[in-house]
Amino acid sequence: MWVESARVYVIDLFYNSAATTAAIAAKGGFAVCRFNAGIYEDWRPDSDEFTDEDHPTSSWLDIQSLNVRSIMQKRLELCKSKGFVAAVPEGLDAFANDNGMGLTAADQISYNTFLANAAHKLGLAAGLMNDLRQVEQLLPSFDFFVNE
Numbered sequence: 078m079w080v081e082s083a084r085v086y087v088i089d090l091f092y093n094s095a096a097t098t099a100a101i102a103a104k105g106g107f108a109v110c111r112f113n114a115g116i117y118e119d120w121r122p123d124s125d126e127f128t129d130e131d132h133p134t135s136s137w138l139d140i141q142s143l144n145v146r147s148i149m150q151k152r153l154e155l156c157k158s159k160g161f162v163a164a165v166p167e168g169l170d171a172f173a174n175d176n177g178m179g180l181t182a183a184d185q186i187s188y189n190t191f192l193a194n195a196a197h198k199l200g201l202a203a204g205l206m207n208d209l210r211q212v213e214q215l216l217p218s219f220d221f222f223v224n225e
Contacts, residue, residue: 098160110156115168134177165204
């Protein structure tokens with residue numbers, strides 16, 4: 078559905094194609110890639126790339142895992158290849174939830190900064206979704222913030 082006055086469309090990475098992002102751009106809009114970077118979703122096409130160790134005790138991902146970071150790098154590359162201009166990963170507040178792994182605020186800062194830097198290296202703007210407790214610390218790394 079098009080909203081004629083909308084300029085920014087935050088849409089799912091996997092359910093939208095390059096044709097969709099091109100249509101948004103043709104109407105003068107900006108397509109922002111949304112994907113979950115903190116919670117395991119078994120219905121996603123890349124879900125088989127995660128190991129049991131990547132989400133050992135809950136749906137929260139182990140954000141310290143090199144494999145998780147590699148998968149998120151691939152997701153950002155997919156954003157870029159589909160023509161998105163920005164990425165806004167969600168689920169970036171595991172430290173503030175009962176994640177079952179003892180993830181800390183410092184772990185979260187490290188992971189969120191990794192995601193922002195990886196997006197920037199691909200020429201994507203980087204958005205932070207919902208990690209309000211760490212916004213001040215993450216201001217230098219992110220281009221915009223979204224709170225639901």
